[in-house]
Every structure is written in C-alpha cells, then in structure tokens.
Amino acid sequence: MTTPRFLNNPPRFLFFTGKGGVGKTSVACASAIKLADAGKQVLLVSTDPASNVGQVFGVAIGNSITKISSVPHLSALEIDPQAAAQVYRNRIVDPVRTILPESVVRTIEEQLSGACTTEIAAFDEFTALLIDSALTANFDHIVFDTAPTGHTIRLLQLPGAWTGFLEAGKGDASCLGPLAGLEKQRSQYKAAVDALADTKRTRLVLVARAQQATLREVLRTHEELALIGIAEQYLVINGILPQQAVVHDDLALALYDREQLAMTNIPDSLKLLPADRIELKAFNLVGLDALRKLFITDVVLVNDAPETQWLALSAPSLSALVDDIAKDKHGLVMLMGKGGVGKTTLAAAVAVELVLRGLQVHLTTSDPAAHLSETLNGSLENLTVSRIDPHAETLRYQKSILDAQSANLDAKGRALLEEDLRSPCTEEIAVFQAFSRIIREAGKKFVVMDTAPTGHTLLLLDATGAYDREVHRQSVDKEAHVLTPMMQLQDVTQTKVLLVTLAETTPVLEAVNLQTDLCRAGIEPWAWVINNSVAAVPVQSALLQRRAQNELSQIAAVANTHASRYAVVPLLKNEPIGVARLHELAISKN
Amino acid sequence: MKSIQVFDPALCCSTGVCGVDVDQQLVGFSADVDWANEKGAHIERFNLAQQPMVFAENAVVKAFLERSGAEALPLILVDGEVALAGRYPNRFELSKWTGIPLIDAPTKSGCCSGNTTCN
Numbered sequence: 069m070t071t072p073r074f075l076n077n078p079p080r081f082l083f084f085t086g087k088g089g090v091g092k093t094s095v096a097c098a099s100a101i102k103l104a105d106a107g108k109q110v111l112l113v114s115t116d117p118a119s120n121v122g123q124v125f126g127v128a129i130g131n132s133i134t135k136i137s138s139v140p141h142l143s144a145l146e147i148d149p150q151a152a153a154q155v156y157r158n159r160i161v162d163p164v165r166t167i168l169p170e171s172v173v174r175t176i177e178e179q180l181s182g183a184c185t186t187e188i189a190a191f192d193e194f195t196a197l198l199i200d201s202a203l204t205a206n207f208d209h210i211v212f213d214t215a216p217t218g219h220t221i222r223l224l225q226l227p228g229a230w231t232g233f234l235e236a237g238k239g240d241a242s243c244l245g246p247l248a249g250l251e252k253q254r255s256q257y258k259a260a261v262d263a264l265a266d267t268k269r270t271r272l273v274l275v276a277r278a279q280q281a282t283l284r285e286v287l288r289t290h291e292e293l294a295l296i297g298i299a300e301q302y303l304v305i306n307g308i309l310p311q312q313a314v315v316h317d318d319l320a321l322a323l324y325d326r327e328q329l330a331m332t333n334i335p336d337s338l339k340l341l342p343a344d345r346i347e348l349k350a351f352n353l354v355g356l357d358a359l360r361k362l363f364i365t366d367v368v369l370v371n372d373a374p375e376t377q378w379l380a381l382s383a384p385s386l387s388a389l390v391d392d393i394a395k396d397k398h399g400l401v402m403l404m405g406k407g408g409v410g411k412t413t414l415a416a417a418v419a420v421e422l423v424l425r426g427l428q429v430h431l432t433t434s435d436p437a438a439h440l441s442e443t444l445n446g447s448l449e450n451l452t453v454s455r456i457d458p459h460a461e462t463l464r465y466q467k468s469i470l471d472a473q474s475a476n477l478d479a480k481g482r483a484l485l486e487e488d489l490r491s492p493c494t495e496e497i498a499v500f501q502a503f504s505r506i507i508r509e510a511g512k513k514f515v516v517m518d519t520a521p522t523g524h525t526l527l528l529l530d531a532t533g534a535y536d537r538e539v540h541r542q543s544v545d546k547e548a549h550v551l552t553p554m555m556q557l558q559d560v561t562q563t564k565v566l567l568v569t570l571a572e573t574t575p576v577l578e579a580v581n582l583q584t585d586l587c588r589a590g591i592e593p594w595a596w597v598i599n600n601s602v603a604a605v606p607v608q609s610a611l612l613q614r615r616a617q618n619e620l621s622q623i624a625a626v627a628n629t630h631a632s633r634y635a636v637v638p639l640l641k642n643e644p645i646g647v648a649r650l651h652e653l654a655i656s657k658n
Numbered sequence: 659m660k661s662i663q664v665f666d667p668a669l670c671c672s673t674g675v676c677g678v679d680v681d682q683q684l685v686g687f688s689a690d691v692d693w694a695n696e697k698g699a700h701i702e703r704f705n706l707a708q709q710p711m712v713f714a715e716n717a718v719v720k721a722f723l724e725r726s727g728a729e730a731l732p733l734i735l736v737d738g739e740v741a742l743a744g745r746y747p748n749r750f751e752l753s754k755w756t757g758i759p760l761i762d763a764p765t766k767s768g769c770c771s772g773n774t775t776c777n
Contacts, residue, residue: 160710167714168723172706175728179668179707 072344072363074273074302075099078209081198081263085215086275087285088406088574091306092116094353095275095346096213097124098362104142105360108208112144113197115190115214116574121146124354133203138356143207145197149190156180156189178527181588183492191216191224191260198260215272216264218292223487224261225296265297273302274341278327281408287335303343305331309611310347317609319602322641350611352618381603383623383636386414386654389595390421392633393514393564397427400510400556402520403597404586405568406578410599414568414637415518416444417650423448424651428513432506434458434499447647456502456519458495465489465498496525510562520565522582523589526554557591564594569626571598571619571636580630596631598623604638604656660737660755661700664691664746665719667731668707687746694749699756706731 074082082099084092093116100112111133114121121144122129125136129146136142157180165173194216197204204210263269272293276286290301309327314320331345347365351358393401401418403411412433419431430452431444444453466489473485488494500521509515557563565586569579583593603616603623626634637653644653691701704712706728713719718740722733726743734742736755741747753760 160708164710164714168710168720169727172710172713172723172728175668176707176710 070364071102072099072304072346073342074271074304074344075102078103079267079269079271079300080207080209081270082209082211082273083215083270084211084213084273084275085289087282087408088578089408089570089572090275090277090282091353092275093121093213094359094362095273095304095306096211097121098353098359100142100144100209100211101139101356101359102363103209103211104139108141109206110142111197111204111207111210112142113147113194113210113212114144115147115149115212124356124359147190147193149186149193152189152193153180153186156185178524182524187217187220187492190214191220195256195260198263199256200259215293217492218289218296219487219491221261221264221293221296221298222490224257226483226487265299267300270298271300271302272298273304274338275304275306278305278308278330279408280330280333283330283334283338285407287338290338290341301341303338303341304346305343306346307348308345313348313350313609313611315609317607317612319605319607319639319641320609320612323639326643348611350614352614381601381620381623381636383598383604383627384634385656386417386597386635386637387421389566389597389633389635390418390425390654393418394422394425394427396561398510398513399515399561400507400563401514401516401566402563403516403518403566403568404520404582404593406575406582409568409570409575410637411518411568413644413650413653414566414597414599415516417637417644417654418566419451419514419516420444420448420647420650421654422514422516423451426450430454430506430509430513430515432456432515432517432519434519444647454506456499456506458499458519461498461502462495465494465501493525496521500525507556510556523585523587523591526557526589526591554589558589560592560594563591565591567593567596567631568599569596571601571603571622571626573622576622576626576630583630592632594633596626596634598626598634598636600639601636602639604636659699659757662702662741662752662755663735663738664701664703665713665716665731665733665735666703666705667728668705690747690749690752694752694756694758697756697758699752699758701752 082096084096084099086092093114096114097112100110104110112121114129125138125142125144127134127136127138127144129144131146131148131151133143133145136144157177160180161173161176164176194212197210274286274290276282286303290303294301308331309320309324311324314324346362349358349362351361353359353362393399401415403415403418405411415433416431419429422429428450432454434456444451466486469489470482470485474482499519503517503519503521506515506517567579567583569575579596586593601619601623602612603619607613607616623636638656640649640653642649644650691703694701706713713723716735718735718738719733722730722740722743730744732743732746733740734747741755742751747755749760752758
C-alpha cells in the first residue's frame with residue numbers, strides 16, 4: 069500500500085475522525101503531504117488541541133492559513149475549538165462583565181461552558197472553509213483532522229432550529245442556544261451542511277485501532293453519520309502490530325493475537341467500507357520523512373533497540389493507592405476518563421482490592437459489554453455489582469420528557485425537542501439520575517463507580533439547586549443529609565476521584581482537560597492512574613521498547629506536573645477479567 | 659395591550675430540556691406564551707445566558723439581580739414594572755395582564771389545571 073484506498077480519487081474535502089489517541093492527526097498530515105507531493109494545492113486543517121502540525125513542519129501556524137515552505141503546495145491552519153468557544157463566551161459576557169453582579173456573570177459563563185458550545189463554535193469555524201469563498205478557492209483539497217458530530221449536523225438540518233432560533237433571534241434549540249452570537253447567515257450554514265452530505269465533495273475517513281472498544285465507537289460514528297447522508301466513508305485501522313515484530317516477545321505476541329482477533333470480529337457494517345490497514349512504525353511520527361513513510365508497508369524493521377535496556381520503572385502500583393483509600397473504611401470512589409482508557413476494568417480492580425482488604429464494596433459500572441460485571445458477580449462475598457446502562461437510562465429519560473411534553477408541541481417543536489434530547493448533555497443527565505440513586509450508600513460502605521458527571525454538569529446542578537433536589541427526592545431518609553451532595557463530592561475524605569489515562573500525548577491532554585473541568589467545580593482529582601503501560605513491563609520487541617520509551621515522558625509529566633499522586637498499571641498479556649487477573653493488575657510491582 | 663417581558667435565568671434553551679433538571683413548568687409556560695402571542699399579546703422573553711445585555715440595560719432588572727441574584731429569576735415585568743418573580747406565571751395570570759379571555763383557551767387553561775404553579 070503506497071497509496072491508501074481513501075486517497076484514491078479523493079474529493080475536495082477529506083475528514084478524518086476517530087477518538088483521541090488513534091492517530092487521526094498523523095494520518096491527516098501524511099495524507100495532506102501525499103496529495104501536495106502529487107502536485108495538488110492542499111490546505112490542512114487541524115483542530116487537535118495537542119496539535120504538533122506546526123512542529124512537524126517547523127512553522128508556527130495558528131488561526132490563519134499559513135504556507136508550509138518545506139512542502140510545496142501545502143498550507144495549514146490550526147483551529148482551537150476551546151479558544152473558539154472562549155471567543156463566543158467573551159462576545160456575550162464581556163459587555164456585561166462590569167455591569168452585572170459577579171455571581172450573575174459566573175452563572176452565564178458556566179452556562180456557556182458546555183460541550184455543545186465548543187462543538188458548535190468549532191463548526192462555525194469550519195463553515196467558512198466548506199462554502200465557496202475566495203479564501204479557499206485555490207485549494208484542490210482541504211484535509212480536516214476531525215469531523216463535526218452527527219448531533220451538530222442534524223441540529224443545523226432541522227428547519228425548526230432555524231426558524232426558532234436563528235431567524236427569530238431567540239430560540240428553543242438548546243445546543244444552538246450558546247450561539248447567540250452566530251455570525252453567519254442561514255444560507256452559509258446550509259451550504260456547509262450540504263457540502264458535507266455531498267459524496268462528490270466530501271469523504272469521511274474513520275480512523276480506528278485494532279481494538280474492540282475503538283471499533284465499536286467507530287461503528288457508532290459510522291452509522292450516525294451515514295444516517296444523515298454522509299455516505300462516502302472509508303475505514304483506516306491504524307497502528308497495527310506487524311507479525312514480524314512479535315517474535316520472541318510474549319506480550320507482543322499476545323497483543324498481536326488480540327488485534328488480529330479484533331479485526332476478524334469487525335462489525336459487519338464496517339466490513340462493507342473500503343478499508344486500509346496501517347502498521348505500527350518503529351519510528352516516531354515526527355518530521356516530514358517519517359510522515360512520508362507512514363503509508364508504506366514494507367519499511368524494514370530492524371531490532372535496533374538494545375536488548376536489555378529495560379529499566380525498571382519505579383512507579384507506585386494501584387494496590388498502593390488502594391491502601392490509602394481503604395483507610396477511610398467507606399466512601400465514594402469514582403474513576404473518570406475518556407472512553408477506551410479502561411475505567412471499567414480499573415474500577416473493578418479497585419473494588420476487588422478493597423474487598424480483599426476485608427471491606428464492603430458496591431461496584432457500579434456502565435460497561436456496555438457487561439461481561440466484566442457478570443464475571444465478578446457472586447465471586448466475592450463482600451462485593452455487590454450493579455450496572456448503569458447509559459443507553460437504557462437515556463432512552464428512559466427521553467421518553468419521560470417526550471411523553472410529558474408532546475401535547476404542548478407542534479411537529480416542528482417536537483422534532484427540535486427530540487434533537488435536543490439526543491445531545492451529549494442528555495446522556496450525562498440521564499446517567500446522573502441513576503448515579504444519584506447509588507452514591508448515598510457511600511456513607512456505610514465503599515461505592516466504586518466507573519462513571520461520574522463532569523464538572524460542568526455539577527456546576528449547573530449546583531447553581532440551580534437541582535442536584536440537591538434530585539438526591540433528596542430519591543432519598544428515603546431525608547434527615548440523614550446534613551451536607552449537600554456537592555459538598556460530599558468536594559470533600560476528599562468522602563469522595564476520591566481517580567483520573568484514568570494512557571501514557572500517550574492526546575489521552576494525557578484529555579485527562580488534563582477533565583481535571584480542569586472538575587477543579588472548576590471545586591473537585592480535585594485525588595490521584596491519576598496510567599493504564600495499559602508498556603513501560604511498566606519488560607519487553608524485547610523493538611516496537612514495544614520504542615513505545616515504552618515514548619511513554620516515559622508522559623508518565624513523568626503526570627507524576628511531576630498533573631497529579632498529586634499516581635499509579636501505573638501495566639499492560640497485561642491477558643485481558644484482565646476475573647478476580648485473579650484484576651488482582652494481578654493492581655499488585656504488579658513496577 | 660400591555661407589554662410583558664420575561665427575564666429567564668441562564669437557560670440553554672427556553673424549554674430547559676437540555677438543562678440539568680427539566681422544569682415541567684417551563685415547558686408549560688413556553689406553550690402558554692405561544693398561546694398568548696397568537697391571541698395578539700406581546701410577550702418577550704430574554705435568556706440571561708444569551709442576552710445578558712438586556713438585563714444589564716434595564717434598571718429594574720439590574721437592581722433585582724444585585725439584590726437577589728440570578729437564582730431568584732425568572733422576573734416578569736408588565737409595562738416595565740415588577741409583576742412576578744421567582745416563578746413563571748400561569749395562563750390565568752397571563753390572561754389577567756393581557757386581557758385575553760380564557761374562554762376559548764384549550765382545556766388545560768386556568769389555574770391548577772395544566773401546570774402546577776399555584777399549589
């Protein structure tokens with residue numbers, strides 16, 4: 069594969085989408101370079117907050133189209149969605165900042181700090197690039213390292229959203245609400261959405277890893293975007309361990325088998341997409357030469373890393389963290405992190421460790437596969453396992469609202485309400501309701517959860533008093549609550565938040581953002597847990613040694629900068645299922 | 659007809675559905691506003707998160723926020739004077755202020771029928 073299938077006869081717009089850490093930015097950069105090398109005029113648009121696009125090309129890029137002198141025909145542009153959202157917030161808040169009371173200003177700012185604001189602010193920035201304009205007229209291809217979500221596109225497609233909000237100036241569409249400062253005309257948003265749904269102009273490339281969890285997530289994105297008319301989709305599985313790299317290394321071999329199995333069991337509707345596989349490279353994807361080699365399969369693998377260079381990483385184990393948690397005898401332990409970092413597994417490991425220390429534990433997971441909860445249920449005497457199914461909770465919540473409101477709404481209003489109910493906030497609120505039912509047990513035993521509301525949700529809840537109401541409404545013993553639930557979450561002796569991440573750039577950055585969000589709500593994560601670390605296990609394979617080497621700087625950043633305490637959990641040969649393997653995960657001495 | 663201005667708290671939408679706690683009253687009120695406006699009333703709504711400038715520029719509203727804070731919203735002004743605060747009006751109250759008769763309103767009109775504002 070010298071030219072991947074997704075670059076055959078490419079249309080004008082190419083979007084690369086996938087969850088953080090799968091390598092979309094690298095694939096997008098390599099694609100842009102390849103097209104430019106073929107003589108096309110290319111604009112590369114990066115929204116990656118960890119964007120190293122500037123570093124790759126040795127130019128400072130920023131928020132304006134910049135020519136890349138080292139690659140003829142290539143220009144680049146960096147969009148920071150957080151900054152775009154901040155510009156929006158400022159536009160609304162600045163004029164009243166000194167006029168209205170400070171507490172009122174804070175309320176407004178919090179309302180404008182949700183995921184929806186960021187999402188739509190980023191789309192607003194894209195719009196200019198998707199419509200015909202002098203700005204982009206000279207480019208044959210525009211390559212994006214991200215794609216708008218289905219929710220954003222659907223909202224903009226709804227006629228009700230326009231008449232209600234954009235034209236009347238004040239509206240009902242919640243997720244357009246933050247865009248009171250929408251600058252562009254309806255025709256421009258419509259043109260942008262039309263361009264996205266036009267297969268002659270737009271191709272979507274789904275970037276995944278050969279892992280069950282990421283493939284499942286990609287499947288969801290695929291189906292959602294296909295449903296709204298983005299039909300031209302390709303699949304790329306990135307970072308696959310090549311067979312020749314796994315000889316003489318048990319861990320590498322086990323990983324290889326796991327990846328091959330994940331690719332064999334790839335969901336049916338993904339199988340129909342034109343697909344490419346990109347092998348894991350033994351070199352870092354930094355610099356033009358490296359990126360030009362990304363799509364080449366026959367890069368000779370030399371075992372150039374010295375064989376016994378494995379240095380014992382002296383990092384605390386999960387078990388050591390649990391020792392500290394256990395001292396409290398009871399409390400709430402919440403594991404937070406982006407999807408796919410292993411929160412559920414680590415929540416199970418923490419629960420098992422606490423039980424092994426003779427404590428009563430209730431483990432609640434939102435594990436979609438449920439196999440983990442099933443294997444643990446009944447296996448330990450002091451362990452109760454329950455499940456919150458986010459999908460089921462969301463459906464229940466949506467139904468309860470639609471049932472209550474339908475009578476009051478016309479068809480347009482109903483469509484808009486239904487779309488609002490598909491916003492990312494809805495799932496969070498729905499799960500939150502289930503969550504509040506369980507946390508009150510934490511006064512008597514340990515409650516360990518693999519899910520938690522974001523700081524943004526908590527702040528909104530706290531501001532409206534809704535959180536207290538919610539918990540009290542569900543509480544049988546109303547007298548027992550002296551403290552507000554928000555205070556319970558802020559009190560580190562009652563609640564410990566463990567932030568889960570991987571020792572890679574983007575996941576660490578995402579965890580930093582989560583931490584900032586929680587701190588805004590007065591909740592300081594108690595510890596960080598770095599999961600699936602290769603640096604924590606001895607490896608012979610050159611590829612894995614390289615990966616271990618790369619992890620060290622991320623682990624150091626967590627240990628020295630981000631976390632007040634931390635633990636490193638090694639990548640294990642076998643999937644950590646069942647009490648014995650979970651225990652192995654926790655005690656592993658690094 | 660009298661002008662009615664409703665100063666909403668910082669909602670992300672006028673129905674509050676994507677907020678943290680769906681307020682049944684709010685959804686009912688949105689419908690009541692549509693009803694009254696269709697009958698010729700002039701009811702304007704302002705959302706603190708979206709049009710804070712309107713709050714800042716109105717002396718009555720600004721003073722209210724300084725005294726009681728954003729948590730005391732909503733605030734309803736009729737012809738510029740405070741008519742109600744802390745809750746949304748029901749259809750009965752809207753009828754009283756606007757002079758629109760309740761007679762031909764749907765069955766849910768009037769106090770204590772559709773929404774729960776007067777318990």
